[in-house]
Amino acid sequence: MRPLATTLLSFWLIAGGPAAAGTAAVKGANPMSTSEDIRAVAPALEAxxxxFVIGDLWKRPGLSPRDRSIVTVAALIARNQTVELPDYLARALDNGVKPAEISEIITHLAFYTGWANAVDAIPAARDVFKSRNIGADQLPPASGPQLPLDEAAEKQRATRVGEQFGQITPSLVQYTTDVLFRDLWLRPALAPRDRSVVTVSALIATGQVAQITYHLNRAMDNGLTREEAGEVLGHLAFYAGWPNAFSAAPVIKDVVEKRPR
Amino acid sequence: MRPLATTLLSFWLIAGGPAAAGTAAVKGANPMSTSEDIRAVAPALEAxxxxFVIGDLWKRPGLSPRDRSIVTVAALIARNQTVELPDYLARALDNGVKPAEISEIITHLAFYTGWANAVDAIPAARDVFKSRNIGADQLPPASGPQLPLDEAAEKQRATRVGEQFGQITPSLVQYTTDVLFRDLWLRPALAPRDRSVVTVSALIATGQVAQITYHLNRAMDNGLTREEAGEVLGHLAFYAGWPNAFSAAPVIKDVVEKRPR
Amino acid sequence: MRPLATTLLSFWLIAGGPAAAGTAAVKGANPMSTSEDIRAVAPALEAxxxxFVIGDLWKRPGLSPRDRSIVTVAALIARNQTVELPDYLARALDNGVKPAEISEIITHLAFYTGWANAVDAIPAARDVFKSRNIGADQLPPASGPQLPLDEAAEKQRATRVGEQFGQITPSLVQYTTDVLFRDLWLRPALAPRDRSVVTVSALIATGQVAQITYHLNRAMDNGLTREEAGEVLGHLAFYAGWPNAFSAAPVIKDVVEKRPR
Structure with a gap:
């Protein structure tokens, strides 16, 4: 059984033709390499x-396949790596990430990695949604009821940031309050814990070490466990490179050790 | 009036078909997503x-639309995000950035973000120029008369950098003097203040925090105001992501506060 | 003779049509700009x-053309800049980098810059290999005999990293030992010194300043000289931008000065 499963998974993970992933080809985009292509250049890469990646990493029990999909998709969008995106979006759906959550992850990353990163992720998601007949009824509305806000905590955050940067960059401070913390983070289609996983993954994947402390604490307040945080880091070593993982490691250690157990 | 303007602007900013932007399609390139594509994936992103972006950010009075175009184009090239580039280059021309200035911005960013970033920006600029009949006569010459050099300041800079790194990396030190400060920065087709805006925008947009202090001081020496610096940062939050903006904020605050008013 | 050589080199370096580089066009990919394209936008960029780049940098005696090719290819893959890659891979072969070494560089960078970066480099390498009739017999096997391991040094490294991060992220620590230092680094198809050059180049090119100290020391243990290290940095200023070079410079200085001469 193993050889067959491995072959299929390989086809998915590093090769993934459109058929295998159930995605339509993205018109005009660079096609993803096939297993044959990879073997013609770097047999060791496929091995x-x-x-390690298919046969071990994705099967580790410390982080669910659904979470690993969220982490991977966030890393690819954050790094603007759109070639592999159709395949990983298809697998995210297979692993239980809902279309509405994918929609929300893309919107969230417009703010946390740059507008063009989100827009560049649209063609891949559009084609995957289309190939699975996912229509507008499965997407979150542009606006609607919000999650409840912890007014005290938000006031404290806004005051702190306002005192630090309100004089220097009033627009940044204002948008951070109005758009991010009183709007984006309150959208119900992505659970705060998952939104935090997306944010922390994007930060690690792009080397934004200075912003990890606040958001990892927020993630753990939102329910991410110590073990899961460690697995997110090990997972991102493969998808964002060892240097990003090791630059984030001391900060993650510091955050985890300072929290009450 | 508002709905129409909004629709047009939307078409420009997040969708922008070639016709709307007055650009020819870049052959072989990934096409930019349309409003319809975005709505099929993330209705909230368009909203x-x-x-906030079209209806508010670009209309803020603290930074001119021309400057916002320069900041945005610099960020896109620095981050090698070429899909949206044709549209933003067309809008830059509409906002008063001259073809010669666009030419110069691309050349400048070869040095400040990497050679391939500049070369990758060529197809978009070529097609926008072509569609507007902008010929060689509107471009700056490969070489020619230079702006005057502040010899004392340059000598001080060269001495400081030479003492620091001359032993370790003579080639870097030599090229920095010969190519950058005694050549590139003296090209007259882009005003020093605008050249500084391009440089600072590229640094913020790529998380080059350690290099901001020198170049923001230079930018303010060249005429960038405190208010404009704060607006550049708020603008880049959208185009390079919140983490880059917040990692730059303390450095910008430090520079601004240490300068005499 | 000079004008002809310069023209040819120019054609290679900033323009490089497929024919000139001896590469087949990568299907579906954005084509690289030609000299004519560049002149139509930025005559100064070509000048x-x-x-400076063709007429001077690549001819500097402190670093061989083969090394400069390795540094440049590593930087392009690390930054996911695939448009110029076919040309620089073809030149790498011309400069004496073996197909097996290119294969190994790509595999190595999967771990040091992210899996998708390696996979995205496959189409360019596949086409260059194909156009030169480079078959599987010239590629390193997926696995095979390894270089000898310095058990004492590796044990020391593993103990240090395990003490630091073993509690926080056991998966990262385990993979670092099993996959990187007891497998990848022991593959014989790329000499440890060249593997280190690839690693250090990727770190500098992506602004991974915090990881340079360990890997530059390792590179110099593996035979990279002080002079070569300085030339790598000057070379990368052009290919990864001045800010990355200047952010790395103090770390490189510190490493070099602390080593016994």
Whole structure:
């Protein structure tokens, strides 16, 4: 059984033709490499993917396949790596990430990685949604009822940031309050814990070390466990490179150790 | 009137078909998403763009639309995000950035963000120029008369950098003097103040926090105001992501506060 | 002779049509700009390339053309800049980098810059290999005999990292030992010194300043000289931008000065 499963998974993870992933080809985009392409250049790359990424990483019990999909998709969008995105979006749906959550992840990352990163992720998501007949009824509305806000905590945050940067950059301070913390973070289609996972993954994947402390604490307040945080980091080593993982590690250690157990 | 203007602007900013932007399609390139594509994936993304980016950010009085175009184009090139570039280059021309200035921005960013970033920006600029019949006569010459150099300040800079790094990396030190400060920065087709805006925008947009202090001081020496610096940062939050903006904020605050008013 | 050589080199370096580089066009990919395209947008960019990059940088004696090719290819893959990659891979072969070494560089960078960066480099390498009839017999096997391991040094490294991060992220610590230092680094198809050059180049090119100290020391243990280290930095200023070079410079200085001469 193993050889067959491995072959299929390989096809998905490093090769993934459109058919295998159930996605339509993105018109005009660079096509993703096939297993054959990879073997024609770097046989070891495929072997490592089989043995360690597919055969081990994605099966580790410390983080669910659904979470690993969220982490991977966030990293790819944050790094503007759209070639592999159709395949990983299709797998995210297979792993239980809802279309509405994918929609929300893309919107969220417009703010946390740059507007063009979100817009560049649209063609891949559009085609995956289309191939699975996912229509507007499965997407979150542009606006609607919000999650409840912890007014005291938000006031404290806004005051602190306002005192620091209100004189220097009033627009940044104002948008941070109005758009991010009193709007985006209150959208119900992505649970705060998952929104935090997306945010922390994007920060680690783009080397934004200075912003990890606040958001990892927020993630753990929102329910991310110590073990899951460690697995997110190990997972991102493969998808964002070892240097990003090791630059984030001391900050993650510091945050985790300072929290009450 | 408002609905129409909003629709047009939306079409420009997040969707922008070639016709709307007056640009020819870049052959072989990934096409930019249309409003319809975005609505098929993330209705909220389009709503946020309408309400906050088009409807508010670009209209803020603290930074001119021309400057906002320079900041945005610099950020896109620095981050190698070429899909949206044709549209933003067309709008830059509409907002008063001259073809010669666009040419110079691309050349400048070869040095400040990497050679391939500049070369990757060529197809978009070529097509926008072509569609508007902008010929070689409107471009700055490869070489020619230079702006006057402040010899004392340059000598001081060169001495300081030479003492620091001359032993370790003579080639870097030599090229910095010969190519950058005694050549590139003296090209007259882009005003020093605008060249500084391009540089600072690229640094913020790529998380180059350690290099901001020198270049923001230079920018303010060249005429960038405190208020404009704060607006550049708020603008880049949208185009390079909140983490880059917040990582730059303390450095910008420090620079601004240490300068005599 | 000079004008002809310069023209050819220019064609290679900033323009490089497929024919000139001996590469097949990458299907579906954005085509690289030609000299004509560049002149139609930024005549100065081409002039700078001629005078300083082709006419000077690549001819500097402190670092061999083969090394400069390795540094440049590593930087492009690390920054996911695939448009110029076919040309620089073809030149790498011309400069004496073996197909097996290119294969190994790509595999190595999957771990040091992110899996998608390696996969995105496959189409360019596949086409260059194909156009030169480079088959599987010239590629390193997926696995095979390894270089000898310095058990004492590796044990020391593993103990140090395990003490630091073993509690926080056991998966990262385990993979670092099993996959990187007891497998990837022991593959014989790329000499440890060259593997280190690839790693250090990728770190500098992506602004991973915090990881340079360990890997530059390792590179110099593996045979990289002080002079070569300085030339790598000057070379990367052009290919990864001045800010990355200047952010790395103090760390490189610190490493070099602390080593016994």
């Amino acid at each position: 490592y993917a089989q043995k | 946020y763009a309408q309400k | 700078y390339a001629q005078k």
